[in-house]
Amino acid sequence: MEEEQEGQGSIQESLKRIDNNIWEIPIGTKPGMNVPGRIFLSDKLIHNLEPEALDQVANVAMLPGIQKYSMAMPDAHLGYGFPIGGVAAFDEEEGVISPGGVGFDINCGVRLLRSNLTVDDVRPVMKELTEKLFQSVPAGVGSKSRLRASDSELDDIFLHGSRWAVENGYGVEADLEHCEGGGCIEGGDVSHISAKARKRGKPQAGTLGSGNHFLEVQYIDQIYDQEVAEKFGLEEGQVTFMIHCGSRGTGHQICTDHLRTISQASKKYKIALPDKQLACAPAQSDEAQNYFRSMICAANYAWNNRQIITHWTREVISDIFRSDMDELGLDLVYDVAHNVAKLEEHTVDGKKKNVYVHRKGATRAFPPGHKEVPQAYRDVGQPVLIPGSMGTASFVLHGAEASMDISFGSACHGAGRVMSRAHAKKEFHGEDVKSDLEKSGIMVRAAHPSVIAEEAPEVYKSSSDVVNVVHDLGIAGKVARMMPLGVVKG
């Protein structure tokens, strides 16, 4: 009987419009909610919101110690326990930590390199450039790196992130300054990382992976905010390089391993779970802290991964254009995590306090003046990087004031799927998608044609619709739009 009351539709009917682009699931819509749900959506996007994702927002609101709201960004869709596009903050003492709130691909994220090249410089060499990037950066499921990390090197990567790469010749000091958290979260601990996770990690430092991960050559076709663009070193017609990947097999394994101990902990500490996938443990318990410190290691692994790929990307470009690095201006603009939990200071009910912010398919968007924004960007807020799907536009935004008030300093992360991988493979043929893209001037090089079908532009929401929601809310302001010229995929 209860099932019937909770049937699909009821939760959608309970949605209340709070403001333009803000919808609420009131407390009590499902029994046990501690806070309301908040979904940031335009009227245009509300129709393709999955009811199951909405249900997940309400479920997350039931977890102990959740602060203010269980939130979902405009690109939200169904995920493991928590929706992808979900943001949830938990009290440092009374709250919980949950692997489902971070996701399997710990610190899946994006970085952007600028250059002094123009679209006219690269068009004639796009075939060679795409091919050489594909040759240089291993891509695909199970792909292995030219690098083999020793045990002590792996520890170093887990604890120090991008710094390992920079100290070993894969980048420069400025790369660390222009990266969220300096390319490292402090407080990692390798003692609860399994031998299996280590084994998977050793040969994969410097690999792209598969799925929606990519390395893309782009050009800026539109500037929305001239002043901020200048601060970020961006201008119209300029070529940029975007790297989107995560912590590969090691992050996946760390998540899998700790889900087991955290599930047991949920029972041990008698936490009522509306969904087993929301397994969590009291934030200060050993189980939660062991997961958290291992998750930090995976996050650091991912930053180091993107740093090594950055180095190989620079080598290829310098080789093709026969210029040195200074002339090419291949500076890192910024690097953001899309899947991570962090202990941050936020204001709740007028009081400053530390909370564990879980961002799963969401980007940190700290505003001007925030102490964690690099000095060079301090006046304008951190860069917020939003990749498009294959063949579509990507965006640079800057963190804006409202983010701290309404979303724990967070914005959206991308376009968001509208069609399953399985469905996409039936609907599209990789070779056809590839030749269509090439006709529109976009080179594609992939390890597997099936990935091209799964990632066809049609299977994603429009990234510009998603970006417009966070822009209009004042969470993050639009700075520039990039269009793809060539893409390397797994």
Added chain:
DNA sequence: ATGTGC
């Protein structure tokens, strides 16, 4: 996302 399965 993932050495693509409980």
